[in-house]
Amino acid sequence: MRARLAQATRTPPGRLRLAGVVLAVLTVAFGGLTAWQLETRASAADRVVSYSQPLSRDAAEIHRSLADAATTASSGFLLAGTEPRDVRARYEQDLAQAAKLISQAAARTTETSPAQDSLSRLNQQLPVYAGLVESARADNRQGIPLGGAYLRYASEQMQTVLLPAAAELNTIETRELADDYTAARSVPWGAYGLAVLTLAALGWVQVTLFRRTNRVFNVGLLGATAAVLAGTLWLAVAGVTTGSALERSDHEGATPLRALNAARVDVLSARLAENLNLVARGSTATYNGQYADATKRLAGIAGRSTPMRRRSGSLPNALALAPGAADQALATAADQYDSWQDRYQDALKAEVGDADYQGALNKTVSATDTTSTADAAFNGTDRALAQAADIEQARFEAAADGTAGDLRLAAGAAAVLGLVAAAAALRGLGRRLAEYR
Amino acid sequence: MRSTTVPTRSAAALAVLAACAAVLGGGGPSGAVPTAATGAPQAVQQTQQQQAQSDTCDIYASVPPSSVDGPAVKAIKARRSLVIGVDQNSYRWGARNPNTGQIEGFDIDLARAIGTAIMGDPEKVVLKPVATADRVDAVQKNRVDLIVRTMTVNCKRMEDVAFSKPYFSITQRVLVPKTSPAKNLDEAIGGRNVCVAKGSTAADVFDPAKNGAKKDAGAHLTVVENQLDCLVLMQLGKVDATMTDDGLAAGQAAQDQTVRIVDGDVQPEVIGVAMLKGSTDLTARVNQVLADYHAGGEWGRSYDRWLKPYMLNDAEHYWPVPH
Structure with missing residues (x-):
């Protein structure tokens, strides 16, 4: 082998032939590697847009729907015979939404995925929960206190079985999204490295030829250089622009959405505890404790006098991470949240201070009053957060959509340019080689 | 829970x-009652x-009945309201009827009777739900004047609060x-x-x-x-x-x-009405109301209304009689 190589390099045509082979291999390899690396990133970007982000969004929505169902069921319970149709409809809608998304997620999840376990728990426990809520409703309508015990039991099942399973699913899907983001945004160092090597080889061959033949330009080799340069440039531009688009979709979409979803679930937990305290009718301090914990998680212990941004908790966190477009909605949410806290304190004062249970109940949730209750302010918070979520989801889509297409186009271009460069280099060297015949 | x-x-x-x-022997009595x-x-x-x-103390012991207004009763009257701690979760004893919004039951009847007898006006009686674990504290911190909430009389509790004569076994x-x-x-x-x-x-x-x-x-x-x-x-x-x-x-x-x-x-065990330890005149007053409430037949009627359908015996079986 070594001998044959030495033989080949001893004569000028041999050297030229060898250079031709090396350049052809390098340019084709550059095109191939670049195309392959960009295609890998394109499919990761595709997964982000059409698979892992929607799954992560659905997992968050399952979590939120379940928490919302528990909260709404408890509101309906407190209103008993006067439960408005809307409240019942919202509960049913929550259950339907959760059931639909659970089965969709199950269909999209592979047999071996760690998500299977949480999904099957959700699947098994959702009907159990719904049955307990119906028992609570039936007992409550007959006026027997057992209904309250059933509702508290149902809520406990929700809090200790269903919501943790949903949170787990959410974590798994979020991790998958993060992995896809990393894959889509990783820099194709291999392609860059090979580009440099190929350009160096082309340059070296041209300089050597210039020294030997005193001909300044070899059109073929120049063309090959231009093609490789164009491929590299395309690679760089596509890499940087899609990278920054994905970065933006994460920064303005996926990440703030995650923070927002955490805040929304905390809002629902607080509202559920507030209701359960009234369901328990002063028989335990557990639920006031749960309320305090949930609101502390949400926005810390600082009150209205501290601006939301300066508090610590999931709501200020969602506010800090949110893109400017969602600021307005989040400001409304923060404002409504503070009203809700005031009304909660009012109701608590009525219940504990003045022993006015009915008064406390009326201040918290009412079938007729839909503006000045704690429930109304909670709904205001919830709606504003939902609006912010829509905005952030739209930002995500606007930024991430099309990145896979751009990467795929660049991959195709790099493959073609690699072949063009190989052909041009061989042609250019072929001209020189012809001079030896 | x-x-x-x-x-x-x-x-x-x-x-x-x-x-x-349990499985093999299933069935069992299935009467309507x-x-x-x-x-x-x-x-x-x-x-x-x-x-x-x-027991090391006498759970039937309490001050003798009296209808004289002492300092504690006068203070409550001056405040124009008597606050009674009750339960709103014990069906037939003290439970909130979700359809009417009212707390009702055997203990509630008694609480209202005591309140009306002392204040002379049912409007001046405030029923305040108190959690089981919070009963002693609510009395000691003056958040309620009385507790009528299936509260068991025992020696340990008698160190913390005063009890009326027991009203139920x-x-x-x-x-x-x-x-x-x-x-x-x-x-x-x-x-x-x-x-x-x-x-x-x-x-x-x-x-x-x-x-x-x-x-x-x-x-x-x-x-x-x-x-x-x-x-x-x-x-x-x-x-x-x-x-x-x-x-x-x-x-x-x-x-x-x-x-x-x-x-x-x-x-x-027996249950009684709990109140602040030093207010002996209030305790005596409550004992008087209890004696009248029982003697007048209201105690038995309230029992018949709320509890009899579900209890094993007639009312008098449950009226505590000291040994």
Whole structure:
């Protein structure tokens, strides 16, 4: 082998032939590697847009729907015979939404995925929960206190079985999204490295030829250089622009959405505890404790006098991470949240201070009053957060959509340019080689 | 109502056998009256007195009745409202009717009678729901003037608050599903999964640390926040039996036609009205109202209205008589 190589390099045509082979291999390899690396990133970007982000969004929505169902069921319970149709409809809608998304997620999840376990728990426990809520409703309508015990039991099942399973699913899907983001945004160092090597080889061959033949330009080799340069440039531009688009979709979409979803679930937990305290009718301090914990998680212990941004908790966190477009909605949410806290304190004062249970109940949730209750302010918070979520989801889509297409186009271009460069280099060297015949 | 299972004694094999027996022997009495079982009044009365005597203090002791307004009563009258701590979760004793929004029951009748007698006007009586664990504190911190909330009189509590003369005798009873073959209390709890409320007398009955009467029954305890949570768990088949006092047991049986109270009882106790320790004139006043309330027949009528359909005996059986 070594001998044959030495033989080949001893004569000028041999050297030229060898250079031709090396350049052809390098340019084709550059095109191939670049195309392959960009295609890998394109499919990761595709997964982000059409698979892992929607799954992560659905997992968050399952979590939120379940928490919302528990909260709404408890509101309906407190209103008993006067439960408005809307409240019942919202509960049913929550259950339907959760059931639909659970089965969709199950269909999209592979047999071996760690998500299977949480999904099957959700699947098994959702009907159990719904049955307990119906028992609570039936007992409550007959006026027997057992209904309250059933509702508290149902809520406990929700809090200790269903919501943790949903949170787990959410974590798994979020991790998958993060992995896809990393894959889509990783820099194709291999392609860059090979580009440099190929350009160096082309340059070296041209300089050597210039020294030997005193001909300044070899059109073929120049063309090959231009093609490789164009491929590299395309690679760089596509890499940087899609990278920054994905970065933006994460920064303005996926990440703030995650923070927002955490805040929304905390809002629902607080509202559920507030209701359960009234369901328990002063028989335990557990639920006031749960309320305090949930609101502390949400926005810390600082009150209205501290601006939301300066508090610590999931709501200020969602506010800090949110893109400017969602600021307005989040400001409304923060404002409504503070009203809700005031009304909660009012109701608590009525219940504990003045022993006015009915008064406390009326201040918290009412079938007729839909503006000045704690429930109304909670709904205001919830709606504003939902609006912010829509905005952030739209930002995500606007930024991430099309990145896979751009990467795929660049991959195709790099493959073609690699072949063009190989052909041009061989042609250019072929001209020189012809001079030896 | 987070529940914890506490095996008081390892008797798994016994439990399995008992469970098999429960399945095989299914059926059981299925009369329409939830409390078809017959009580044993004589035995009850006896154990009750033994128990009362074995205490280190006299739970029947209270100041003599009087209708004179002392400083405590005058202070309350000057405030123009009497605040009475009540329960709103004990069916038929003190429970909020979700359809009317009113708290009603045997204790509530009594609370209103006491309030009206002292204040002369039912409008000046404020009923304030108080949590079980908060009762002593609510009295001591003056958040309520009186507690009428199935509150057991015992020596330890008598150190913290003053009690009226007792107005009801209770014992711990056991509820089982009607399909259970258990014939008496011991069969119902022996080696079974038994539900009790946290901090309740029933929990003490099984507590070796408190030398409870049934500490050796081999029962597996499921401890929940509220006695009603036991009925939920029993309906869902997660526990075999529930121990609670006969008043609350009656409330549970009233809410579920498919459970029954088994024969036998343990841990006889009396319940009374609690108030601030130094207010002897208020205590005397409450004792007077109680005496009149009982003598006038209102006590019995209230019993008949709220409790009789679910209890085992007539009213007079439950009026505490000092030994």
